[in-house]
Amino acid sequence: xxxxxxxxxxxxxxxxxxxxxxxxxxxxxxxxxxxxxxxxxxxxxxxxxxxxxxxxxxxxxxxxxxxxxxxxxxxxxxxxxxxxxxxxxxxxxxxxxxxxxxxxxxxxxxxxxxxxxxxxxxxxxxxxxxxxxxxxxxxxxxxxxxxxxxxxxxxxxxxxxxxxxxxxxxxxxxxxxxxxxxxxxxxxxxxxxxxxxxxxxxxxxxxxxxxxxxxxxxxxxxxxxxxxxxxxxxxxxxxxxxxxxxxxxxxxxxxxxxxxxxxxxxxxxxxxxxxxxxxxxxxxxxxxxxxxxxxxx
Numbered sequence: 001x002x003x004x005x006x007x008x009x010x011x012x013x014x015x016x017x018x019x020x021x022x023x024x025x026x027x028x029x030x031x032x033x034x035x036x037x038x039x040x041x042x043x044x045x046x047x048x049x050x051x052x053x054x055x056x057x058x059x060x061x062x063x064x065x066x067x068x069x070x071x072x073x074x075x076x077x078x079x080x081x082x083x084x085x086x087x088x089x090x091x092x093x094x095x096x097x098x099x100x101x102x103x104x105x106x107x108x109x110x111x112x113x114x115x116x117x118x119x120x121x122x123x124x125x126x127x128x129x130x131x132x133x134x135x136x137x138x139x140x141x142x143x144x145x146x147x148x149x150x151x152x153x154x155x156x157x158x159x160x161x162x163x164x165x166x167x168x169x170x171x172x173x174x175x176x177x178x179x180x181x182x183x184x185x186x187x188x189x190x191x192x193x194x195x196x197x198x199x200x201x202x203x204x205x206x207x208x209x210x211x212x213x214x215x216x217x218x219x220x221x222x223x224x225x226x227x228x229x230x231x232x233x234x235x236x237x238x239x240x241x242x243x244x245x246x247x248x249x250x251x252x253x254x255x256x257x258x259x260x261x262x263x264x265x266x267x268x269x270x271x272x273x274x275x276x277x278x279x280x281x282x283x284x285x286x287x288x289x290x291x292x293x294x295x296x297x
Contacts, residue, residue: 006142010113012036015133015148017120020048021058023154024106025078031111038146039112040135042119045099046106048156052095055197055296058083081105115144120155123163130164157260193255194263196270197248198278199296200241200289207293209282214268216276219284224277239277241289248277271297 012035016027019041027037039046049056058079074080082102090097106112118135125131132147153160161168171189175181218224224237237250251273254266278294281287 006140008142008144010038010115010144010146012038012113012146012148014038014150014152015040015146016152016154017133017160018048018154018156019043019046019114019116020154020156021050021079023048023152024102026152026154027112028078028106028109031106031109035111037112038115038148039106040115040118040120040133040144040146042117042135042155044117044139046102046114046116047099050098051102052099055095055199057093057098115146118144120159120163123160125164130160133160133163190255191259193252194259194266194270195249195252196267196274196297197251198241198274198294200278200292201295203291203293206290209278209294211275211279211283214272214275215279216272218276218280221285223280239281239287241281241292248274251277 014027014030014035014037016023016030016037016039019027019039023039023041024046027039031037043051043053045051045053048054050058082105085101085105086093086098089101106114115135115137117139118137120133120135122134123130123132124134130148130151132145133151134143134145136142137144151160158168160166171191172184172187173180174185174187175183176185177183177187224239239248241248251270253270254262257266259266274297281289282292
């Protein structure tokens with residue numbers, strides 16, 4: 001750490017690294033039981049993939065029990081509390097208000113200290129125990145060190161495992177290891193890929209779209225054909241956008257490479273894809289989207 005930069009030391013019972021839903025709810029649950037908690041989050045808002053930045057808001061596990069038509073399985077607890085507060089304070093589901101609602105839940109608890117815009121970059125160990133973690137807060141140019149009794153890694157990419165030398169694994173195990181019949185025969189390092197999504201809205205007049213220079217060109221429906229041994233006769237992917245659309249979930253990369261260290265290159269290719277897909281919808285053939293405008297990527 002550069003000695004000329006400002007340093008701040010915080011002490012608490014529990015330090016949560018990562019402020020997505022798992023980290024936010026871990027912090028809130030502990031704080032409501034009296035623990036002093038510090039949340040170290042590398043983004044300017046809480047919620048992770050469910051925030052306004054990514055917009056994959058949770059819907060819960062909702063399914064009707066077959067034997068009792070009037071009864072539904074629902075997630076409860078903090079996820080339900082968040083949902084109910086959204087219904088009350090954000091009935092039109094404005095994404096910025098969604099952020100504010102989750103932010104309020106944590107800010108209301110005096111036991112929680114939020115360190116937003118702070119990326120965890122180091123950890124101090126005493127034998128096999130974590131003593132402190134240090135993050136870089138880019139907005140204040142400050143090194144933030146958190147000393148705590150317990151640490152929770154809710155970062156999504158398990159940054160504390162790497163920083164502390166903890167055992168971890170990446171990828172999929174072979175079916176023989178745990179007797180999983182649906183697993184593959186041989187272990188590999190494949191993970192979930194990453195996606196870039198878009199949002200569009202219908203207007204009352206035609207809207208022109210000129211693609212950026214980096215966008216790919218998809219001139220034919222066959223350019224979206226699925227492939228691989230599990231494909232359905234190489235049928236074109238659904239690229240309908242709207243309430244009944246597929247949300248372009250298949251614009252995904254990274255599962256068979258290093259999804260962490262190759263992220264920047266994967267992001268570039270996904271951006272080229274998503275703008276190319278929208279160019280295809282708007283300009284390549286008749287998709288009935290003349291009045292639709294790109295709202296968000």
